Amino acid sequence: MKDVILTINAGSSSVKFSVFEIAEGQLTQLALGLIDGIGAKATFTAKKSSGEKTEFVLDQSHHAVDHKIALTAVLDWIEKEESGTNVVGVGHRVVHGGPVYSEPLLIDAENIRILQTFEPLAPLHEPYNLAGIEAAMEAFPKAAQVACFDTAFHRQHPYLADTFALPRKYYDEGVRRYGFHGLSYEYIHRILRHEEPVLARGKVIVAHLGNGASLCAINAGKSVASTMGFTALDGLPMGTRCGQLDPGVVLYLMAEKKMSAAEITDLLYKNSGLKGMSGISNDMRELEASSEQSAKDAIAYFVRRARREIGGLCAMLGGLDCIVLTGGIGENAVNVRQAILQDMEWIGIHVDAEANARRERIISEKGSPVVALVLKTDEERMIAAHTSEMLGLKEPLVPAVS
Numbered sequence: 001m002k003d004v005i006l007t008i009n010a011g012s013s014s015v016k017f018s019v020f021e022i023a024e025g026q027l028t029q030l031a032l033g034l035i036d037g038i039g040a041k042a043t044f045t046a047k048k049s050s051g052e053k054t055e056f057v058l059d060q061s062h063h064a065v066d067h068k069i070a071l072t073a074v075l076d077w078i079e080k081e082e083s084g085t086n087v088v089g090v091g092h093r094v095v096h097g098g099p100v101y102s103e104p105l106l107i108d109a110e111n112i113r114i115l116q117t118f119e120p121l122a123p124l125h126e127p128y129n130l131a132g133i134e135a136a137m138e139a140f141p142k143a144a145q146v147a148c149f150d151t152a153f154h155r156q157h158p159y160l161a162d163t164f165a166l167p168r169k170y171y172d173e174g175v176r177r178y179g180f181h182g183l184s185y186e187y188i189h190r191i192l193r194h195e196e197p198v199l200a201r202g203k204v205i206v207a208h209l210g211n212g213a214s215l216c217a218i219n220a221g222k223s224v225a226s227t228m229g230f231t232a233l234d235g236l237p238m239g240t241r242c243g244q245l246d247p248g249v250v251l252y253l254m255a256e257k258k259m260s261a262a263e264i265t266d267l268l269y270k271n272s273g274l275k276g277m278s279g280i281s282n283d284m285r286e287l288e289a290s291s292e293q294s295a296k297d298a299i300a301y302f303v304r305r306a307r308r309e310i311g312g313l314c315a316m317l318g319g320l321d322c323i324v325l326t327g328g329i330g331e332n333a334v335n336v337r338q339a340i341l342q343d344m345e346w347i348g349i350h351v352d353a354e355a356n357a358r359r360e361r362i363i364s365e366k367g368s369p370v371v372a373l374v375l376k377t378d379e380e381r382m383i384a385a386h387t388s389e390m391l392g393l394k395e396p397l398v399p400a401v402s
């Protein structure tokens with residue numbers, strides 16, 4: 001029997017999963033997949049690391065596909081395609097761990113009730129993350145269920161780093177900066193510890209630039225500040241989210257435009273950012289390919305905000321040793337990377353335009369006071385690592401260095 005760990009990222013209409021084998025202290029990805037169209041016409045796709053693909057429409061003749069049916073389909077697929085495997089742990093991506101959780105959590109009936117109290121903090125994600133956990137508890141009753149929080153990495157911040165300038169009672173009630181993308185930051189920092197241990201002990205900014213985007217300042221391995229706040233709306237503009245916004249705009253939309261909370265939510269989460277500004281797409285590749293001025297403006301605004309936040313985070317860190325770019329845009333969009341990092345010699349970043357264009361791992365000049373690196377993030381692997389650690393296995397992601 002092979003012991004495997006399943007990772008689950010359950011959203012409102014989709015469930016992403018990955019299967020990792022644990023052997024000799026290492027995690028090897030065996031497969032990844034997606035059930036899309038939950039609640040409507042649901043499709044199942046999966047790809048094994050051998051390249052073999054499966055794709056089918058889920059049968060909805062008896063019941064519309066929900067998270068439970070989706071997880072049962074994953075179980076059936078694993079039993080058929082990866083026979084001889086034993087799912088020992090299921091690691092769940094959970095967007096919000098509230099003010100409480102700074103570490104992954106072994107789920108039981110009691111703490112799932114605590115997690116439910118965080119639903120109002122992330123109404124578009126948390127209820128579906130928890131639906132995924134409940135469905136997995138039924139489908140894989142013998143496996144340990146582990147919640148891995150996107151907020152946990154930032155939970156060491158002191159009051160001043162996380163509060164808003166509101167009366168203290170709001171902070172005490174939980175209205176505070178939580179920060180997100182923590183699993184990505186943790187993964188990147190572990191890789192950095194392994195590959196560049198000296199840099200990892202210093203002052204680091206990680207720019208997670210994907211469909212969702214944020215920056216995190218890390219000092220000696222600890223998150224110091226992040227651009228995301230109470231929700232995953234704050235900070236950088238994103239694919240469809242607005243990023244930083246004067247709260248007065250929301251008041252204006254309510255008072256003058258008579259927009260409801262639901263309409264404003266829709267505008268700020270789904271129709272702003274790159275998509276809203278360009279009127280074309282949330283996809284950076286499409287914007288780069290477009291000759292429309294609105295597409296150029298959207299990219300220029302994205303770059304401008306990223307540069308501004310890098311400056312702010314440097315001030316919080318009191319200097320900088322290393323900047324890491326990651327996420328779909330950070331890993332691939334060479335021109336966006338160049339635009340963000342150029343003319344930053346004043347904080348010690350000397351970008352090497354040619355190394356960047358050649359897609360090298362280090363994209364700063366030799367001797368640049370700040371080393372700029374491109375690293376691929378892997379949140380699924382981080383979840384699998386946390387889950388196997390929870391099961392008492394040795395840290396399998398990278399050897400412990402520091």
Ligand code: ADP
Pocket residue numbers: 209210211212239282283284285286288327328329332333334
């Ligand atoms: P998510 O946050 O959903 O995980 P990703 O990290 O996959 O998103 O990032 C998606 C973004 O990365 C999209 O805007 C996409 O256009 C961009 N991207 C991916 N590949 C490239 C590329 N080769 N050039 C420019 N942008 C890219």
